[in-house]
Amino acid sequence: MTNLPANRMQKPAAKPRPIAPPAEWTVAESAELYGIRSWGAGYFDINQNGDVAVTVPTGNGPAGGQRVSVSLMELIRGMKHRGLQMPALLRLDNLLEAQIALLNESFGRAMKTLGYQARYHGVFPIKVNQQCAVIEEIARAGGRYGHGLECGSKAELLIALAYLQPGDGHIICNGYKDEEFIDLALQSLRLGFKCFFVLETPTELPIILEASRRLGVRPMLGVRVKLAAEVEGHWNESSGDRSIFGLTTAQIVELVDALREHQLLDCLQLLHYHLGSQIPNIRDIRGGVLEACRYYVSLRQEGAAMGYLDLGGGLGVDYDGSQTNSNHSKNYSLDEYCTDVIETIMTALDRTGVEHPVLISESGRATVAYSSILLFNILDVTSYEPQGSAPVVPEDEHELVRNLREVLEGISIKTAKECYNDAMFYRQEIRDLFRRGQIRLRSLSLAENIFLHIVWGILAVLQKAKRVPAGFDDLEESLADIYYGNFSVFQSLPDVWAIEQVFPIIPVHRHAEQPTRRAILADITCDSDGKVDRFIESGGLRRSLPVHPFVEGEPYYFGVFLVGAYQETLGDLHNLMGDTNVASVRIHADGGFEFAREMSGDSIADVLSYVEYQPQRLLEQLRRTAELAVRNERITLAQRQALLESFSASLRGYTYYED
Template structure:
């Protein structure tokens, strides 16, 4: 049967993980679905990239889509509001976005702007995040939740913002914070709004399960919680305690563990209310998962629940236990950072080169005077049959290894060795093709597929742009963004340009779990071939490092106006001078040192004065250039 776009959708799972934001069009391009005034527009990612190239941008580039960020904020709030209405829940929902998930200015500005209609707030875990939040969030009905370590400057800023009418809530992460907050409150004459983070005994599942349980790093345990209540009573400040907070980790895959955690948390919330604290807010932390692999299971890169199930379960648990205790329904807060921002960004990079191991084409016959072992390998290729694939593979391995050993002793030329290697890979390719059609395949032959995976060299850094893929084996949806109307015939690992053995992606999403290769199209030398990595808006932009001094890539914010694509905000990626300054080099000093070196070369007669000028100009151009490969 001929290949269709539907086959591409199925192969790359775009309908499973795309959340109705991504698809493939009839031309075989990956598309993003952007909304404008209620109308949805299908925009080709390949056409966006072509537009950026026409404007002078190089790959790699991060594409940001404001429409998708807005869409996730809308979906989250509407799901909670619907669950509240259906359950006759008496409280409200007020989400907050954890700035640490993606601290970029554009995302904070958009969240505070679009989110104002839902009184959507922010969570700050450090003094820089608090300072950024205070500049952008001025909605007096939204919450600014302050977690993390807090020095006097941090506390003072939060208290002063309270005085200005903001709902800034200082959450106690450790017992030692409370006396300091009370002291600053009395010194300034401003009563705080306080919250307490509790260390639940219930443990969750997934990669971040250690965020919960008795040994979790942050939060107070039961005795410390009671001590805090007593300290507040003694200070006549128990009325300041209004929020209870817990956090079970990011990317929680199982709705059952979410429900169990919520049950324990509500019990503690109710107990604090019974202690006399005017508890108003239940902050249920983050954890709302993204279905990265589209499997809809409790795998760490997926989730076995929908957004509607998530909100309905939380509302049901809180309502039931509050009603039993006769406690008013609290305002619910979630800190859903990943679920809000993941879809927002797509990383696109181009393939620079390839190394092919599969060799389906018939190789050239060895010369008549080639060594006998090379001739024997050539003959082996004629004897491939399904009845004895193992024997054919054994013969090919033996003759190939013999040729290599003879080369080490100088008895075979480099040309003969090259001929033998080509014949060997052709034999392996044909054996693997036979094996694909068989039900029972010898174990050694099964391993051939892994040995036939190509390397596609990609113009990006895993360490800079996809740090979680390297550090914690996070899976991201990855696929070509064009040529999808053609059947991909090659299998590849993506190697970045860091020349580091860890600088690669060799785990990919497929319909049955994970695959050690990505299905890709054959790429001819010089041909443009672009790959997209999706759902990278959470954590990836700010966790990256400067491995090989490869800096931030270009960024382009894409929107729709009057039905046409707009390039709203373009940020140039780091230059060579930028990244060198990050590691304490002074670009001016570098140029000065190199100029002195070039002048010595003139003095020694190695170059002319005119050549010195050209060389210095090349050095300056290099300093101002992009850190990635420029075509």
């Protein structure tokens, strides 16, 4: 059902529709409804006050020391006191540290248990979240584990060289590399950086050979192999024969011959592959490792030094909490991932006598997803509720409107389907009459309201029915409210729009209260795609979300969770909505917290200058228009001054809705 007439709600809903019969509501029921214990990974839950709380380990290591909880409402209040308005991105430094520790310690545990004879050293792919505060924290927290950085461009290499120390973790250079990139990376080897070039295409080799000869530095080389293994999920095009990066078997053989000819075969130490991000099925991960091991052993047998196996990224995040191989989930735990990878390598290598390689993985998403939450407030609601009680239809009203009104009288479980079909028919006929100018606006408005009474009446009887007849699956969803959130999908959640990514989205507070309405979320970009209508509910996906009635004048906050990977830099300036405010918070063992960083989002002048306007020139142009208006006596001098001050204040203002 589409095109329902909307009633803009300026007041709290008079009679909210119950999702279930009204009852005592507990925070445990809310936790179950929103699935927070499934996708929250032990970091997010609902506290006794009905607020979402984050629980973090505060000592060393993932389980290290104490775990403390802080309510997100407390953090929102903290932001407000510091002048950081909604929408805002909240970064939890403790969760970056915890995820780095978890990854390293899970691999360490699996290696110890299985008797693996080399070490694990992760690298964080900078592209997944390039923000300075994130890289700084990863470099700091990763220091203990020799966790390095992966770079896919010259700019990212500069970041890696600045944030790592020579004795620290590895630097893995993927992507296209020009002479400047190669010169810099080679020079970093002189300082003692462990900086690998991963050959992605055959054309890179001559540039590396020439630079290495010119600078007198022997490179640390790796090669990216194009595996035949294909994976499920959104990013399956990164895998298989048609993947865009990596060398084919023929190109690898040529590479080995060329390196041998230049007496550089001992520089080839690393085999890299990347099957794609967010791999949902552990079977695909095993398949990839097994095939890569065959290449690794073969290169060793060809005389290459080897010593490193780099698994690339792909470790998934359970966004929907289902623990399945759906695109938004993964059917394995981190421990299972580590054990399966180690076991597969050992099985493949031990029978050949080749020593175990140092294991590198480039997990980005799994490292940073949990650490960021987008927080926003609701500004307004459109509801699709009928107005008043059953409408009275005047005797002289059009026959079709009177027919529609009659449908309302006969609704029962038995007649629901027939009533629905009749209502749809009459409404369409009446809309056609209006289009042809044969009925008045008031008659159409009356008919639309009768129609809403009918569909809500049908919904009420269906809710009491034991079995819902076919054809009504989306009735409830199509009657959902629209809650307008102070955010931009395109700026803050680009993957929701681009690839229909599902993120957990829930109210941040009021969980001791039953959410009695259903809604989709619209952003403030006034773009028809600027909406979120895929949500996690009771372990499944729904097109609308249970929400609390919006009360005018009272803040109602939502959080979009697990948004730390890819979203910040992929976002765009649709409708010139800029970066949101950002707060990085560190939670201490005593439950106190500090705002380690506060960054104001873009001002309007900032975003205008991104698209090549000169804010000062815009002001100057308006000043001239206003001056002319004063001369023509259209406005007074005081009005001119007030207008220019408003314009200047707007240039300094936030691009989002300000209270």
